[in-house]
Amino acid sequence: MPISLNVAVASFNYFDALFKYTKQNTVLLMNEKGIITEVNNAFTNSFGYTNDEIIGKEFKILFTPEDQKKGLPETEIDTVLQEGQCKDNTYLVHKNETITWVSGESILVKNLNGEISILKIIQDIHTQKTYENFSRRLHDFNENILKSIEDVIIVVNEEMKINKVNDAFFKLFTGDEADINSLNFADIIKPYDSNDDLRNSLQQAIKTGTGFLHKEIEITTISEGKKMFDISCRIVDGIEQKNGLLVLHDITAQIQSQRQREDIIGFVAHELRNPLANIVLCNEIMGETLNENNITESQELLARSKSNVMRLSKMIADLYDATKVGSGTLQLEKAVFNFEEMINEAVDTIKALQPFYRISVKGHANIDVHGDRYRLIQVVTNYLSNGIKYSEGNAEVVLNMDYDNKDVTVYVKDAGLGIKKDQLPYIFNRFYRAEKTKNLEGIGLGLYLCSQIIKAHNGRIWAESEEGKGSTFYFSIPILHFVN
Template sequence: MINFSNEEMLRFFLENSDDIMVILNEEMETVFLSPSFEKVFQKPLEETLGRKFNEVLINFPSLPLMKPNQKMVIPVVLKELKKSLMLEFQFKPIQVKDRPGRFIFAIGRDVTERELVLKKFKDIAFKEKELNQMKSRFVSMASHEFKTPIATIVSSVMIMQMLLDKDFSDEIKVKLLGHIDKIINQSNRLTSIMSDVLLLEKSIQQDMKLNLKKISIGKFLESLIHDINEENLNRRTVRFFQPQSDKQILTDESMLVHIIRNLIQNALNYSPESSDPEVHLSIIGNFVEIRIKDYGIGIPREEHENIFGSFYRAKNVGNIKGTGLGLNIVQELTKKLKGEIWFKSKEGMGSEFFVSFPVK
């Protein structure tokens, strides 16, 4: 049987423990460091002893924040080793024999793997919660949005059946054509809703394929806005402002069409009695910025944080038709194109939506 002295036993534990043990004085200076510190940080102990420990570990808390037996996870970046760690430290005030003043004993361990698993779990839980909320909103939206077009289609068909039992006078023909138009319009509305749902599902998939090519952004916007104005039969005119020089960006043209068309259509829909909407193109450094401005109903301040949510519609939209999917899809597609989207809005004073893309 081999007997170890207390000193030998202590040295054995210190040399073989993966935990980092530190003793600090009141000035946060390092009084003691276990050998494990050198193993983890690949730094000689001599370089750290005597230094303030919160200068060695930038995120290490200052002494007043340390509480007895408190645990704290601290992110650490090891630039020399090109890796990041998460270290969990526990603090305990101690008295050192024959040494006046207050000391703190801190013991830390590498919990990087645990924190990554925990983060992954939280992300999954958050996505599951978000998915459940989205399902709930979809059920609510679908029951409301589908009810009107289906009721219109059914009633129009019933009226057409009654009219068919009568002679086909010009008056009846006009009524029949009117109900046929209603059926077509409401069927198109249902198709549009389902298209939005399918596009949303596609846009949130990580492996969504992009058909990237270079386009001149000024010419692209000019052509798209011309088409929208033609479709609108000149009832409202979207005004376009662009700089003299044009820029090329690498993008998926069909996605970009959907993004800009949706934002312009919103500007038209939510400013029915106001001045015509505007589209402004700006070149800012290595980015192109597209600003869509309207002078309509605006978005209430308390609803700004929710406006990009799935199936979410602001309380002041009234009878203006919509599914609450448009901006959510626009946001997802913008992310796919490596762009950013944000907005400014005040209720009753209109909205400005901005999308920005890198110049390639």
């Protein structure tokens, strides 16, 4: 390729000493066609070739196969011939096929005879590039870790200027993900830190150079309202000044769970106290009546004691099941069974316990279902027991069953107290009791367990009620197939 008239061609005399005596830079000389004509000792030491092995070879053999396919050697030579020089950072290949990242500069030069050559100076930057790549990967790795951490991470300097936050910060404290670096943390957090607890704690930590661990501070978040955080601060050395590294761990659910456990313990202790006191009293009176040979009264006391024991047993069983539901360990033992036979068994169980009440069974469901027979009996008996308990002396409870080609549906209807409309959405919640039922026995777990059992069968559960006129409780579950 002809050389542009505008290209400044350097005299080779200037580079003679560099070419012959430099030990730090690798230097090679090639002609306009890219044929290597001379190399210095630093080149042979670095790339592993002898002079005989490399002189006369094409310059492109030093490039990787990928770069050769891209035409990088030819592009470099063309650029030097057109512009007089060319700089590049690329990989070059040693004789043993290892590769090294280098920084290169090619210069168009003229020797004493006026002949044009290309002088290429190569500097090994492999260690530097390796470190840069490692640093970049480490930075990316750390950034990915920060992004994946659900806790809020904040780094501020001694002047309370923000150096770094993670994504969780924006989710809780500001929806604006613009660059907040160098903004004042105290100003940003002020709308959320109403009592200045976080700001004061952080300023004190930075001022004294002493961090703190596990301070519980309430903060109002932008998306989820008031939340309780476990906050720790570590003082770390920065480039020019100390930094405060804040970690905010949301413990709102944990505290709510702890309070709920305390409420449950107090609630259960209160509910169990009455039947236990009744049992103790019955046993004391029975001791006296037995001494007086009063068999009739003793039998009545035994029946009363048995009733209280059954109440205790049901409460304990419901609590145990509720615990399993809460921990996700309530297991269904599913099998194929006849649905109508299951209903009849549940009705017979309640009739034996409540012989003075009439249960009217309507409809038929002579079909097979795939489910947990025991748990479904538990649902039906709970519906029936509630219907009787809340019926205010009405001696009849209606159970109806029906099915279509997809589901089987059951409802239990009573003519009792009824439930206020505003309370109806909460009746399947754990420990919830409607206002008019709080003076009756029970701990508010029965309907909650029913809802969990039906949901575990991929079914639906709901209720209809009118205050003072009674309630109707429904559930439906999928059918397996019809029985011929």
